[in-house]
Amino acid sequence: MxxxxxxxxxxxxxxxxxxxxxxxxxxxxxxxxxxxxxxxxxxxxxxxxxxxxxxxxxxxxxxxxxxxxxxxxxxxxxxxxxxxxxxxxxxxxxxxxxxxxxxxxxxxxxxxxxxxxxxxxxxxxxxxxxxxxxxxxxxxxxxxxxxxxxxxxxxxxxxxxxxxxxxxxxxxxxxxxxxxxxxxxxxxxxxxxxDGPTLALSMMKSALNTSFETGFQRAVDGEALNQTVAFGTAEAKEAARAFKERRQPRFRGA
Structure with a gap:
């Protein structure tokens, strides 16, 4: 077994x-x-x-x-x-x-x-x-x-x-x-x-895991890069559609 x-x-x-x-x-x-x-x-x-x-x-x-x-x-x-x-x-x-x-x-x-x-x-x-x-x-x-x-x-x-x-x-x-x-x-x-946004969650996890070894400026620079990626993803586009349509986002489909 x-x-x-x-x-x-x-x-x-x-x-x-x-x-x-x-x-x-x-x-x-x-x-x-x-x-x-x-x-x-x-x-x-x-x-x-x-x-x-x-x-x-x-x-x-x-x-x-x-x-x-x-x-x-x-x-x-x-x-x-x-x-x-x-x-x-x-x-x-x-x-x-x-x-x-x-x-x-x-x-x-x-x-x-x-x-x-x-x-x-x-x-x-x-x-x-x-x-x-x-x-x-x-x-x-x-x-x-x-x-x-x-x-x-x-x-x-x-x-x-x-x-x-x-x-x-x-x-x-x-x-x-x-x-x-x-x-x-x-x-x-x-x-x-x-059910959540897998890519966004993975970026959050990585940033939080390294936060104690990262200066504040480096942290906000990393956030800028993460958001640049995140805004272009299917997850973010689905969330925007869901907001306009007043429904919960369906990230699995994205």
């Missing part, structure tokens, strides 16, 4: 980590399947939004320390990094749908997504210090941007497990919803994103 389940429905791609007996802990094969899946999404225009989740009541418990790391740690970690960069930079909006534990790398992986929606029973833990290992999964980059440097150090140094409500309070999670309503809430958000 595949370690990553791929479901496509109405422009939304759901990628499900599928090692429930190990709480979806990652291995070499799982990483390679995820890389292949994300590369496929990036080159498939009909894939308009991505949901990342886990099977069996868990999101991801981190790395499977019982599984062999092949061919060596550095090579494996570089492939893990490739997975994280693909997810972070994917020119599609992404949502992490988190039920149950998101621990270690699993926690970091969720934060590689654009949006994080958690069930009220979810828990998050950057527990690397408890394992005597360093941060990975892009956490050294994402945590300071999500919560600030001092709070990021607190989260990393102590490795405490955070309930979903506390993770939301700190700014790590966008929304916390009842466990029974998690699927419906994420399906609604993903559907709205899939």
């Amino acid at each position: 595949s370690d990553v389940l791929i479901d496509r429905a109405d422009g939304v791609v759901t990628l499900t980590l599928n090692r429930p007996a190990r709480k979806n802990a990652i291995t070499v094969p799982l990483v390679e399947e995820m890389i292949a899946a994300l590369e496929d999404v990036a080159r498939t225009p009909d894939d308009r939004a991505v949901v990342l989740t886990g099977s069996g009541g868990a999101f991801c418990s981190g790395m499977d320390l019982a599984a062999p790391i092949r061919p060596d740690v550095l090579t494996f970690m570089n492939r893990v990094g490739r997975l994280c960069v693909l997810l972070h930079d994917l020119p599609r909006p992404t949502i992490a749908k988190v039920a149950g534990p998101a621990m270690g790398f699993g926690c970091s992986l969720a934060f590689c997504c654009d949006l994080v929606v958690a069930g009220e029973g979810a828990v998050f833990g950057e527990v690397f210090a408890q394992r005597g290992i360093a941060l990975d999964g892009g956490a050294s980059w994402t945590l300071p941007r999500l919560v600030g440097l001092s709070r990021a150090k607190e989260i990393a140094f102590f490795g405490e497990v955070l309930p979903a409500a506390e993770a939301q309070r700190l700014g790590l999670v966008n929304r916390v919803v009842p466990d029974a309503g998690l699927d419906a809430f994420v399906a609604d958000w993903a559907g709205r994103l899939a």
Whole structure:
């Protein structure tokens, strides 16, 4: 059975980590399947939004320390990094749908997504210090941007497990919803994103992702270039027609 389940429905791609007996802990094969899946999404225009989740009541418990790391740690970690960069930079909006534990790398992986929606029973833990290992999964980059440097150090140094409500309070999670309503809430958000202007959203994502490394002048110069492209697209023309006709734009047709 595949370690990553791929479901496509109405422009939304759901990628499900599928090692429930190990709480979806990652291995070499799982990483390679995820890389292949994300590369496929990036080159498939009909894939308009991505949901990342886990099977069996868990999101991801981190790395499977019982599984062999092949061919060596550095090579494996570089492939893990490739997975994280693909997810972070994917020119599609992404949502992490988190039920149950998101621990270690699993926690970091969720934060590689654009949006994080958690069930009220979810828990998050950057527990690397408890394992005597360093941060990975892009956490050294994402945590300071999500919560600030001092709070990021607190989260990393102590490795405490955070309930979903506390993770939301700190700014790590966008929304916390009842466990029974998690699927419906994420399906609604993903559907709205899939109905949206894919090119415009991808330009927004890229600009926001690089905003902390960009001066204000460079940011507004980049916005000017993005708008020059955007105004000429079929998406913008459809939006203009919809405004004149007093209806919602149909970006999928564009």
